[in-house]
Amino acid sequence: MEGRHAVAAAVNVRVDGAPAEATLDGGELRWRRAGTERALSLEDEVLGVEARGKGIVVRAFVASGAAKARSCVGVAGAGGRGTRRRRKDFVFEMADGEGPAAAAAWAEELRARLDSFGRPKRLFVFVNPFGGKKCGTKIYETEIRPLFEAANVSITMQETQYQGHAREVASSLDLAEYDGIVCVSGDGVLVEVVNGILQRSDWEEAIKMPIGVVPAGTGNGMAKSLLHAARETYSVGNAVFAIIRANGIMNVAVMMQFSDGYMDAVIVRDCPKADLLSLLMKMSNGSYVKSPYVTYLKVKFIH
Numbered sequence: 100m101e102g103r104h105a106v107a108a109a110v111n112v113r114v115d116g117a118p119a120e121a122t123l124d125g126g127e128l129r130w131r132r133a134g135t136e137r138a139l140s141l142e143d144e145v146l147g148v149e150a151r152g153k154g155i156v157v158r159a160f161v162a163s164g165a166a167k168a169r170s171c172v173g174v175a176g177a178g179g180r181g182t183r184r185r186r187k188d189f190v191f192e193m194a195d196g197e198g199p200a201a202a203a204a205w206a207e208e209l210r211a212r213l214d215s216f217g218r219p220k221r222l223f224v225f226v227n228p229f230g231g232k233k234c235g236t237k238i239y240e241t242e243i244r245p246l247f248e249a250a251n252v253s254i255t256m257q258e259t260q261y262q263g264h265a266r267e268v269a270s271s272l273d274l275a276e277y278d279g280i281v282c283v284s285g286d287g288v289l290v291e292v293v294n295g296i297l298q299r300s301d302w303e304e305a306i307k308m309p310i311g312v313v314p315a316g317t318g319n320g321m322a323k324s325l326l327h328a329a330r331e332t333y334s335v336g337n338a339v340f341a342i343i344r345a346n347g348i349m350n351v352a353v354m355m356q357f358s359d360g361y362m363d364a365v366i367v368r369d370c371p372k373a374d375l376l377s378l379l380m381k382m383s384n385g386s387y388v389k390s391p392y393v394t395y396l397k398v399k400f401i402h
């Protein structure tokens with residue numbers, strides 16, 4: 100905690116008006132009140148934190164049960180475990196004797212722990228307003244942007260205006276300004292973005308840029324694959340949260356997956372750009388492992 104004010108191991112607070120004791124225990128924020136204990140996983144449930152007067156607001160995205168709800172992209176929860184998430188703010192007001200300085204110190208410590216997870220801070224977001232049921236912009240404004248804002252992620256949004264637009268933008272985008280690219284679309288805009296990156300003179304470095312996909316089109320195979328790899332149910336909100344946590348993005352230059360204690364290592368040898376793109380599009384069904392450019396290994400570890 101060098102450079103930051105130390106926070107108490109435990110502090111008396113009020114949660115929803117009731118007295119409680121809050122503690123930071125490893126990667127969890129815990130509080131006890133009226134004989135019960137609750138906890139929030141900083142990595143798996145917390146979006147962001149805000150100091151507000153003598154209190155702190157913890158912005159979370161928590162499981163809300165197995166109910167299913169329809170949206171522009173179909174049934175949330177379909178094809179997964181049926182668990183959906185919902186936004187919820189938890190307000191911790193410092194008890195008497197603790198003022199704004201204590202709240203600010205706790206908020207600073209919580210933000211530092213969130214930052215230690217390597218989450219993206221700046222994202223370039225493509226939104227396809229024409230794909231699927233033509234509600235990409237609505238999905239962005241009502242479901243995607245609020246989550247990114249709650250997580251303090253800076254967004255540059257670009258609506259695609261015509262076929263090939265995303266490819267043109269990606270081919271000249273200053274990638275040094277961003278931690279990743281997000282496609283709010285079906286798989287089509289993703290293909291354009293990768294094509295644009297492969298057209299760059301610096302493509303061998305540019306292809307390392309993390310790319311995330313939020314389903315908002317007709318074909319959403321890549322979004323489903325990324326959510327499955329992140330062990331999340333298929334939904335818009337879960338896709339955004341997976342990107343915020345940096346485990347719902349793919350690195351085109353490194354194709355590796357984990358399962359059942361083993362690591363599925365996929366080694367891709369040098370190959371033409373067209374073949375690399377073809378491999379990318381086959382990732383959703385696993386057929387890329389049949390390529391002569393690919394060697395597939397199941398290993399315990401890598402030296």
